[in-house]
Amino acid sequence: MTWETGFVTQVxxxxxxxxxxxxxxxxxSTDDILRLCIGMALAKDLMDSDLVSLLAEVxxxxxxxxxx
Incomplete structure (x- = not known):
């Protein structure tokens, strides 16, 4: 994340x-994977759109x- 701007890069x-x-x-399971992604998103304070990008990439x- 570029912490100065708050935007999460694709990298x-x-x-x-x-x-x-x-x-x-x-x-x-798929539920376990979703929980891990959501936990990561919460820990990194990602926006909803960033969570969707993370889920798509995973x-x-x-x-x-x-x-x-």
Missing amino acids: EIKRLATQVVANISVTA GTRLGLSLVV
């Missing part, structure tokens, strides 16, 4: 997605559709 979203994917277990990396 930051990709970095957070990498962290999420690295921290999930092999047996994680979903792409895992071959899942997390965003409708």
Whole structure:
């Protein structure tokens, strides 16, 4: 995040997605993945649009559709 402006860059979203994917277990359910993404978004004080971007990036990396 560019902390001065509050805008989250695509690079930051990709970095957070990498962290999420690295921290999930092999047996994680979709709900577990969503909880981890939401927890990450809350911890980083992301806006709703940034959470959607994070979910889309994580979903792409895992071959899942997390965003409708």
